[in-house]
Amino acid sequence: MFKKSTFLAFVLLLTLSMVLAACGAEEEVPEEAESDGEEAVDFEVVPEEGAELMLWSDGDEQLEWAELMAEKFEGEYGVPVQVEEVTQEDAPERLATDGPSGQAADVFASTHDRIGRAISAGLVLENFWPEEYEEEFMEAAITATSFEDELFGYPSGIETYALFYNTDLVEEAPETMDELLEVASELTEGDRYGFMMEPQNLYFVYAFLGGYGGYVFGDEGTDINDLGLNNEGAVQGTELLLRIRDEVVPGMANEDITYDVRTALFEEGNLAFDINGPWAVRGYEEAGVDFNVVPLPELENGESPTSFSGTRGFYVNAYTDYPDAASLLAQFITNEENLLEAYEITGALPPRLELVEHDDIQSNPISVGFLEQASHAVPMPNVPEMPLVWDPMEAAFTEVWNQDVDPQEALDRAVDTIETAIEEQQN
Amino acid sequence: MSNNLELQVSHKDKSHRKIATLLSVLFMGLGQLYNKQYSKGISWALFEIIALIFFIKPISQGLYGLITLGETPQVRERGRVVDPGDHSILLMAEGLLMLMALVAVLAIYFFSIRDAYLVGKLREQGKRVMNFKETVRNVWENGYAYILITPTAICMILLTVFPLIFTALIAFTNYSSPNYLPPRALVDWVGIDQFIRLFTMESWRGTFLGVFSWTIIWAVLSTLLVVFAGLFVAVVLSQKIVKYRKFWRNIYIIPWAVPGFVSILIFRNLYNGEFGVFNDMLRSVGLNAIPWLSDPMWAKVSVLLTNLWLGFPFWMALFTAVLTTISKELYEAAEVDGATIVQQFRTITFPIVMVAAIPLMVFTFAFNFNQLTFIYLMTEGGPSNANYTYAGHTDILLSWIFKMTLDNGQYAIASAVALVVFLIIAGFAYFNLRNTKSMKGDV
Numbered sequence: 001m002f003k004k005s006t007f008l009a010f011v012l013l014l015t016l017s018m019v020l021a022a023c024g025a026e027e028e029v030p031e032e033a034e035s036d037g038e039e040a041v042d043f044e045v046v047p048e049e050g051a052e053l054m055l056w057s058d059g060d061e062q063l064e065w066a067e068l069m070a071e072k073f074e075g076e077y078g079v080p081v082q083v084e085e086v087t088q089e090d091a092p093e094r095l096a097t098d099g100p101s102g103q104a105a106d107v108f109a110s111t112h113d114r115i116g117r118a119i120s121a122g123l124v125l126e127n128f129w130p131e132e133y134e135e136e137f138m139e140a141a142i143t144a145t146s147f148e149d150e151l152f153g154y155p156s157g158i159e160t161y162a163l164f165y166n167t168d169l170v171e172e173a174p175e176t177m178d179e180l181l182e183v184a185s186e187l188t189e190g191d192r193y194g195f196m197m198e199p200q201n202l203y204f205v206y207a208f209l210g211g212y213g214g215y216v217f218g219d220e221g222t223d224i225n226d227l228g229l230n231n232e233g234a235v236q237g238t239e240l241l242l243r244i245r246d247e248v249v250p251g252m253a254n255e256d257i258t259y260d261v262r263t264a265l266f267e268e269g270n271l272a273f274d275i276n277g278p279w280a281v282r283g284y285e286e287a288g289v290d291f292n293v294v295p296l297p298e299l300e301n302g303e304s305p306t307s308f309s310g311t312r313g314f315y316v317n318a319y320t321d322y323p324d325a326a327s328l329l330a331q332f333i334t335n336e337e338n339l340l341e342a343y344e345i346t347g348a349l350p351p352r353l354e355l356v357e358h359d360d361i362q363s364n365p366i367s368v369g370f371l372e373q374a375s376h377a378v379p380m381p382n383v384p385e386m387p388l389v390w391d392p393m394e395a396a397f398t399e400v401w402n403q404d405v406d407p408q409e410a411l412d413r414a415v416d417t418i419e420t421a422i423e424e425q426q427n
Numbered sequence: 428m429s430n431n432l433e434l435q436v437s438h439k440d441k442s443h444r445k446i447a448t449l450l451s452v453l454f455m456g457l458g459q460l461y462n463k464q465y466s467k468g469i470s471w472a473l474f475e476i477i478a479l480i481f482f483i484k485p486i487s488q489g490l491y492g493l494i495t496l497g498e499t500p501q502v503r504e505r506g507r508v509v510d511p512g513d514h515s516i517l518l519m520a521e522g523l524l525m526l527m528a529l530v531a532v533l534a535i536y537f538f539s540i541r542d543a544y545l546v547g548k549l550r551e552q553g554k555r556v557m558n559f560k561e562t563v564r565n566v567w568e569n570g571y572a573y574i575l576i577t578p579t580a581i582c583m584i585l586l587t588v589f590p591l592i593f594t595a596l597i598a599f600t601n602y603s604s605p606n607y608l609p610p611r612a613l614v615d616w617v618g619i620d621q622f623i624r625l626f627t628m629e630s631w632r633g634t635f636l637g638v639f640s641w642t643i644i645w646a647v648l649s650t651l652l653v654v655f656a657g658l659f660v661a662v663v664l665s666q667k668i669v670k671y672r673k674f675w676r677n678i679y680i681i682p683w684a685v686p687g688f689v690s691i692l693i694f695r696n697l698y699n700g701e702f703g704v705f706n707d708m709l710r711s712v713g714l715n716a717i718p719w720l721s722d723p724m725w726a727k728v729s730v731l732l733t734n735l736w737l738g739f740p741f742w743m744a745l746f747t748a749v750l751t752t753i754s755k756e757l758y759e760a761a762e763v764d765g766a767t768i769v770q771q772f773r774t775i776t777f778p779i780v781m782v783a784a785i786p787l788m789v790f791t792f793a794f795n796f797n798q799l800t801f802i803y804l805m806t807e808g809g810p811s812n813a814n815y816t817y818a819g820h821t822d823i824l825l826s827w828i829f830k831m832t833l834d835n836g837q838y839a840i841a842s843a844v845a846l847v848v849f850l851i852i853a854g855f856a857y858f859n860l861r862n863t864k865s866m867k868g869d870v
Contacts, residue, residue, distance in 0.1 A: 100514050100517055100609075100610065116605075117604050117605070117608065117836050120604065120605045120608055120611065121604075121608030121609065121610070121611055121612075122501050122503075122608070122609075122610050122611025122612070123610070123611075125506055125507070125508070126503075126505075126506035127506070128505075128506050200811065252700070252701050253700050253701075253718060253720075253721030254721070255699075255700065255720045255721040255809060255810060256699050256700040256701040256702065256703075256720075256721065257701075258695075258696075258699065260696060261696075261699060261701075261702050318508055318610075323507055323508070327506075383605075384604045384605035384835075384836065385605070387834055387835045388835060391817045391830060392813075392816070392817070394811050395811035395812060395813040395815075395819075396813060398809075398810060398811040398813070399811075399813045402721060402810070405813075410813065413813055414813070417630070417816045417817075420629050420630055420816070421630050421816065421817070424624075424628050424629070424630060425603070425604070425605070425835065425837065426606065
């Protein structure tokens with residue numbers, strides 16, 4: 001009897017110790033040093049032995065393209081690539097949690113303005129061939145995917161908004177803003193509207209602000225201590241909003257002009273001019289509207305509006321087990337041939353200089369319209385302070401549009417709010 | 428005779444208690460060995476040996492990580508990670524787990540000492556000491572409930588308590604964008620700095636009162652409106668005079684069955700001042716259009732009305748169910764006594780249904796207090812308010828915090844705010860539920 005009970009106790013203790021030892025073992029995982037790291041000094045990059053990669057991509061056509069890329073990459077390098085659908089908006093956030101635990105993709109797509117925080121957290125690896133990319137890609141795309149003077153992204157698409165017009169209502173695209181407003185106010189009648197844009201959204205309004213000389217952050221969007229959103233140019237740009245309100249859409253509150261309203265009106269053929277991005281093209285085509293896209297018309301001072309551009313790029317997860325293979329994949333899918341394929345499948349404008357001149361793109365008037373606007377576009381700043389800018393600016397534009405507050409006063413207040421917030425964020 | 432003997436023994440070995448306890452403090456099991464409980468003593472001792480060999484390293488490392496939150500930052504060279512460095516947040520999670528393991532080990536240690544003490548006491552009193560077999564049986568018989576509850580308790584600690592403590596701990600660090608994000612940078616403990624910041628930060632203080640008072644108004648009104656609308660409709664539909672009662676009930680249930688966020692987005696379009704259906708209807712009967720979403724006051728009204736539309740069917744269903752449980756005889760008796768319908772409602776219906784409703788009302792209040800999704804989908808906090816920072820007229824605390832903190836990667840301060848909101852809600856719920864009849868007792 002005595003023996004049996006001792007045995008029982010022993011078994012109990014053994015199980016307990018095993019359970020606890022299993023807990024203890026976890027501790028050692030993050031201690032592992034990455035021994036492959038130093039070999040990468042060699043510029044010759046070859047996939048690691050037994051590498052397997054995962055690629056995150058948006059859905060629909062992007063996914064279709066990504067799957068094709070995975071197949072081609074395996075064919076060329078013999079490295080299997082698994083594709084998983086994670087939107088480019090979600091990817092940076094998921095990287096923060098899934099990266100350290102080893103569940104994130106090795107390569108993923110993100111828009112440049114959302115990746116800033118992940119980069120500043122050290123979750124993304126630098127582009128391995130920065131010199132090559134700087135030579136071969138549009139400057140705006142390189143600026144957008146660089147961070148503190150270091151290139152991180154492998155740019156795959158650039159987008160900006162431009163002027164859409166309904167070719168049934170308007171014969172020729174206006175050259176200047178005055179012309180646009182004049183035509184638009186003539187066309188406004190009953191249920192039909194000449195021109196609409198979201199007046200409280202800095203993303204769109206920035207085109208005017210920038211055209212007159214305003215800017216968000218100085219030094220190409222990197223100097224957070226230099227805000228240019230309440231300078232003379234910004235005020236002039238905001239005053240243009242008031243002209244639009246009075247001449248084209250009198251009596252409308254900015255809350256009434258939503259994205260849904262605008263697109264619905266355009267699809268019904270009841271809106272002549274619309275400022276929108278490439279994402280709207282497919283919907284308008286499906287609605288059967290005859291339309292064309294041209295650069296935003298010149299401002300009174302003879303300058304072109306400087307729209308915000310967004311760059312979609314691929315990034316390599318810093319926690320990848322196969323940094324070389326992953327960098328190769330990112331490089332592979334942004335090479336000339338594959339970006340052209342991306343354009344054909346998804347319609348994304350490739351930021352590669354060679355491709356801009358390509359016949360396939362030059363023969364499509366809509367793409368040409370966006371590309372021309374892109375040459376005037378400014379990348380949205382990608383500093384982590386950028387999110388602090390949107391809301392105060394929206395409040396300022398709302399005040400000006402809805403309550404006739406003096407533009408200078410409203411912008412000063414917004415800039416003050418942003419400065420305080422930036423200061424507080426530095427804690 | 429036997430009594431005499433016991434007294435003698437206890438007199439002789441008065442110090443059993445002390446010695447056994449002391450020995451057990453020195454090393455687990457020694458006390459038991461001294462008490463001549465060899466099997467038990469050996470098991471305890473084995474446990475301590477195993478613990479010393481296997482746990483000391485992970486536990487001390489874990490605690491060290493928890494205290495320092497990492498010491499070596501990441502090192503990179505040529506775009507490749509050379510030294511991954513310490514990940515403060517992971518260290519914190521591991522350290523917390525190890526802390527819990529340590530507490531468990533210490534608890535076992537404490538039990539072994541207590542056991543030695545108790546057995547020593549028994550010996551002093553000269554009582555018979557249970558042998559090992561009897562002890563095991565005793566544990567099985569008397570501790571059965573504890574053995575059954577152990578898996579649940581472990582799951583609860585790991586799945587509920589651990590994440591809560593973890594979130595709360597974040598509030599005492601400086602985990603935030605852009606300067607304190609792991610793995611590139613280390614995170615540090617900053618004590619109650621985040622809480623101090625909350626009340627000294629200009630952007631917070633200026634807006635806090637406005638948003639906080641609207642949050643209270645919103646939570647109270649939205650709760651009361653849905654409850655009383657639900658009660659009203661349920662009582663009306665329970666009257667026999669009403670024809671096609673089932674049909675009406677089904678119609679009223681529909682809003683509840685439609686996925687909330689779809690209807691919210693549709694409502695948002697219906698409220699549109701220029702193109703919305705509501706204003707079209709107003710204009711068609713010759714009334715002035717209402718600036719539903721662009722005027723601060725009307726925006727608040729719109730939000731409350733939509734919430735009413737979405738929320739009352741649940742309450743109607745609940746009250747309908749409760750009403751069927753009220754005995755008809757009560758009403759018959761009341762009628763005999765000559766009570767009017769209003770009197771019947773006030774003295775019979777209302778008190779009975781409220782017993783069922785109040786705990787749920789408290790939950791609804793807490794839920795609405797944090798109704799981030801609804802506000803976010805409905806107005807995004809708009810119309811914007813230039814006097815607030817990062818908040819609009821209809822922003823409630825949580826949606827404001829969401830914009831200001833999570834959107835901008837201010838995790839530490841977000842967690843501090845979450846703690847503050849938790850205290851408000853928990854305090855409110857606690858006092859309300861404690862004073863509610865329906866939550867007293869199990870039956």
